[in-house]
Amino acid sequence: MKRLGKEQYTIMGAGSLFAVLAVILVMLGNPLNMGFCIACFYRDIAGALGLHSAAVVQYARPEIIGLFLGATVMALLRKEHKSRGGSSPLTRFVISFFVMIGALVFLGCPFRMLLRIGGGDLNAVVALLGFAAGVIAGSLLLNRGFSLGRSYAQGKLEGSLPSFIALALLAVLLFLPALLKFSTSGPGSMHAPILISLAAGAVVGLLAQRTRFCMAGGIRDLFLFRDSTLLLGSVAVIVVALILNLATGTFQLGFAGQPVAHTDWLWNFLGMGLVGYGSTLLGGCPLRQTILAAEGNTDSAMSVLGMVAGAAFAHNFGLASSGAGATLGGKVAVVLGFALLTLIALLVIRNNKK
Amino acid sequence: MQNIDARGLSCPQPVIETKKVLDKKPSEVTVQVDNISAKENVSRYAKAAGYQVAIEGTEYGWALMLSKA
Numbered sequence: 001m002k003r004l005g006k007e008q009y010t011i012m013g014a015g016s017l018f019a020v021l022a023v024i025l026v027m028l029g030n031p032l033n034m035g036f037c038i039a040c041f042y043r044d045i046a047g048a049l050g051l052h053s054a055a056v057v058q059y060a061r062p063e064i065i066g067l068f069l070g071a072t073v074m075a076l077l078r079k080e081h082k083s084r085g086g087s088s089p090l091t092r093f094v095i096s097f098f099v100m101i102g103a104l105v106f107l108g109c110p111f112r113m114l115l116r117i118g119g120g121d122l123n124a125v126v127a128l129l130g131f132a133a134g135v136i137a138g139s140l141l142l143n144r145g146f147s148l149g150r151s152y153a154q155g156k157l158e159g160s161l162p163s164f165i166a167l168a169l170l171a172v173l174l175f176l177p178a179l180l181k182f183s184t185s186g187p188g189s190m191h192a193p194i195l196i197s198l199a200a201g202a203v204v205g206l207l208a209q210r211t212r213f214c215m216a217g218g219i220r221d222l223f224l225f226r227d228s229t230l231l232l233g234s235v236a237v238i239v240v241a242l243i244l245n246l247a248t249g250t251f252q253l254g255f256a257g258q259p260v261a262h263t264d265w266l267w268n269f270l271g272m273g274l275v276g277y278g279s280t281l282l283g284g285c286p287l288r289q290t291i292l293a294a295e296g297n298t299d300s301a302m303s304v305l306g307m308v309a310g311a312a313f314a315h316n317f318g319l320a321s322s323g324a325g326a327t328l329g330g331k332v333a334v335v336l337g338f339a340l341l342t343l344i345a346l347l348v349i350r351n352n353k354k
Numbered sequence: 355m356q357n358i359d360a361r362g363l364s365c366p367q368p369v370i371e372t373k374k375v376l377d378k379k380p381s382e383v384t385v386q387v388d389n390i391s392a393k394e395n396v397s398r399y400a401k402a403a404g405y406q407v408a409i410e411g412t413e414y415g416w417a418l419m420l421s422k423a
Contacts, residue, residue, distance in 0.1 A: 007398070080390050087364065142370060150362025212391050217366070225369060225399055283364045299364075 008232050014207040015236030021200040022115050022237075023244040025063070028192035032250065032259035033119040036063060036204065037112035038286035039103035039275075040260075042304070043311035043320070044188050045169070048180040051308065052315035056186025060173045062194050064290070066201020068166035071209040071294035073202075078210075083159025085298030088148040091344060092299055093306035095278045098337035099286065100310030102274030104320035105267055105330040107260055109286045110215035110279070113272060114234055116261065118241025120253035123261050123268050130269035131276040135219040138280025141345045143224065145352050146281065151299055159296030162304070166294075170198070187260055209295065214288035216279035260323065267326035267334065274337045281345060356380055360396070361388040361414055368392040369399045372420075376403050381422045388415030 022035025034040060040057070047058030075081040103109045106127050108116060113131065116124035138146075172179055173194065183189040191197060207213070211233065218231030245251035255263045262268070279285045282303055284292065289307070292300035314320040319330040358375060360368035368387055375383055376399075383405075387393050393416050397407045400420045408419040 078390075082389070084362075084389075087362070142366065147363070147367055151364065152362060212394070220366060224366060225373065225402075227398065227402065229398065283366070297364075 008229055011211045011213060011229060011233040012236040014211045014213055015233035016240040017207065018111075018204055018213075019115070019118065019237045019240035019244065021203060023241060023248065023250075025192045025197060025200055026250070027248065028196055029190055030192050030197075031187045031190045033116045033121060034108075034112055034187065034260060035115060035200075037108050037115075038064070038290060039100055039109035039307065039311070040107075040112060040187070042100070042286070042307045043104060043315070046308050046311040047188060047315070048182065050181055051312035054315040054320070056183050057188040057315070058181040058183045059188040059191055060169055060180050061191070062170070062173065062198040063201035063204075065166045065170045065173070066198040066203075067205040067208070067287075067290050068163055068294045069170075070202035070205025071291045072163040072205075074206045074209040075295040080209075081159070081296050083154040083156055083296040083298065084151045085154050085158065085301075087151040087299045089299055089302040091148060091348070092282060092302045093309070095281055095341060095344065096289065096303040096306030097310035097313070098333075098341060099275050099278035099282070100307040101314055101319055101330070101333045101337055102271045102278065103286070104311065104314040105271030105326050105334050106275070107262065107321055110234075110272075110275065111237075111285075111287055114215065114237040115241050116258070118238050119245050119258075120251045121258040121261055122253070122255045123258060123263055123265065126265045127268040127272035130271070130273035131216075132219050134273035134276025134278075135216050135280045136223050138277045139220050139223050141349065142220075142280065145349050146345050147352055148281075148283075148299075148348070151297070154298060158298055162293045162298075162301045205291065205294065208287060208291045212288070213291075214284045216276055216285040217288065219276070220280055262321050262323055262325040264321070264325045267321070267331060270334050270338075271321075271326070271330075274334050274341075277338065278341055281341060356383045358383060358385045360392055361386050363392065364389070365391050365395050369395050372396050372399060373403075376400065376405065376420070379422075383420045385418040385420065386412070386414065386416075387418065393418065
């Protein structure tokens with residue numbers, strides 16, 4: 001392993017700051033170990049827009065809006081905002097759909113998985129093993145020639161739309177909140193003040209754009225290229241979250257009684273496995289897809305839409321887990337997801353070889 | 355000199371393509387990339403694999419000239 005350089009220190013600094021912000025958001029009202037959860041927050045936004053009617057998870061999470069705006073600003077400042085797309089958009093939609101199903105069976109995206117580990121939730125350690133296995137399986141397919149194809153330059157408007165949609169959602173949240181649904185109980189009702197959530201999201205967006213922070217990418221790069229740069233960011237999140245949880249008394253070691261979590265170890269493993277598998281085929285975890293969408297990548301914007309749709313389906317069809325555990329529908333959907341993603345990958349590889 | 359056209363490919367594919375070629379230990383390779391993460395990731399990989407990297411801006415993005423250090 002090579003020496004640590006500026007790039008490595010930058011990403012560790014970013015990861016540490018992400019954990020600090022996550023813990024602050026929890027102190028100010030977000031659900032425990034949910035300072036950030038990209039999957040949960042898209043699920044809450046889907047609920048706020050009435051795309052599903054699970055009354056406990058409806059809130060237009062300003063953190064997501066902040067991520068979009070922060071990453072857009074950083075990309076513009078660094079002249080990296082480029083409209084591009086056309087790399088199998090619908091396939092990306094389908095893969096992301098199942099990434100979201102996997103995340104909601106586990107109850108968290110890779111980001112929240114790290115925060116849960118930092119909070120002492122051992123279910124998330126089981127999920128990490130599944131996530132790593134999924135990323136490795138996806139990486140093997142990448143090595144065998146899996147590719148969603150090239151993307152091409154698009155008009156400025158096309159790539160700017162995701163950021164404008166985020167702005168529109170912010171305007172509705174601030175000035176016309178009556179249009180949105182808000183949970184009055186459950187995780188959706190627990191949140192930090194709007195402007196603080198927005199600012200925290202923006203800071204993460206700025207830095208995640210700058211550092212290309214990605215949790216699936218961390219394990220993938222270590223496995224494929226023996227490069228630990230991205231992984232160091234994720235390690236920093238766990239370490240700093242752990243220290244802060246210990247310091248603030250929110251650390252609670254064990255499997256049972258963890259906040260917004262269940263103890264069905266097999267489905268924690270497989271749910272997060274599906275997230276790792278799908279994220280690797282997409283080229284990044286839900287956070288990274290969000291950042292790329294904000295940079296003008298419309299393929300990643302399709303991934304975001306796939307995640308929102310997946311979240312709506314997960315709650316409309318009873319696929320999402322609850323504290324009581326995974327549902328039968330959720331288990332079937334995860335198995336189906338593995339089968340479908342594998343089928344897609346094999347067809348794509350065969351097609352690319354022609 | 356070998357040329358890898360990684361334009362339009364999103365990471366990690368540009369790095370995978372580069373790795374496949376560098377594994378055969380060529381003395382010089384050019385990699386064409388059009389997004390910044392591909393530029394950074396291919397450069398980082400090539401340096402770790404013992405190659406010097408010269409970067410030239412082009413109309414589509416960058417041409418990375420890798421040569422055995």
